[in-house]
Amino acid sequence: MLFTWQESLRNTFRGAAGWTPGRWILAIFIFISLMFTYSRSSYMALMGALITYSLFKKKYILIAGALIILILSAILLPRPSGEGVKLERVFSIEQRIENWKQGAQIFADHPLLGVGFNSVRFAKKQYGFGKEDILVSHSGAGFDNSFLFVAVSTGIIGLIFYILLLKQVFVSGNLLIKTSLVAAIIHSLFLNSLFFPWVMLWLWIIIGTIKALNSKHQ
Known part of the structure; x- marks a missing residue:
């Protein structure tokens, strides 16, 4: 899932020629799916990938933006009963x-x-x-x-x-x-x-x- 999300994100940020609403929709859909895994290791892996991408592209503002989105998404996630969905477990x-x-x-x-x-x-x-x-x-x-x-x-x-x-x-x-x-x-x-x-x-x-x-x- 991470690999697919990164590929769609890479295509999105290629420039105007590579940007399409479909790629944005795919990236957002996969991101939401990833968040609903309630997997802290997956969140850290995603953040590490985004930091790596941002450093190589020298788009440092993406790091702060991605961190804010990730934290807000984690806070807004629904918390049904069960130990497995508690991020603080x-x-x-x-x-x-x-x-x-x-x-x-x-x-x-x-x-x-x-x-x-x-x-x-x-x-x-x-x-x-x-x-x-x-x-x-x-x-x-x-x-x-x-x-x-x-x-x-x-x-x-x-x-x-x-x-x-x-x-x-x-x-x-x-x-x-x-x-x-x-x-x-x-x-x-x-x-x-x-x-x-x-x-x-x-x-x-x-x-x-x-x-x-x-x-x-x-």
Whole structure:
């Protein structure tokens, strides 16, 4: 959703030739849909993408405008009953911090090469983390931070190479890729979203395209 919204916004701000009411409507519709996720990590990812876009375009007033719109939208959101729609909820924060502590403990014991890819759930089982069904639970295979997941799986060596890979994508990509990558990275600090299938598909297509273009120009 973030990627689609950024593309529509990019087309809107191309100039008079690129501006159409349809693109504005699409951007507003997707923005409202995003706000109704009640996801604080998504809000932060959106803000990070807008800041990145504004800095590269040197349109600094967009940062203040986007921040005001985001805050006002969050305040005006309807609040039906239920913990999941409370932006001030702390239960999920406490659970996430506990999850990070578990990952940090495993990483501290396996700092160089990690526990191995697809072995996180078995490491959690060995350390006594999680519920009894951790070997079959979907959430048992990772952590609520993609970089922590990489560190636990592949150690500091794998983490360094992964960060260098993302750096290459950021440096070589156009503005849309840069803003999308920033959004994905910010979101991945709170969920293992860099390893969601649709995000991985987007990321590896971009990496493959950049590699192919670099090889062509050599």
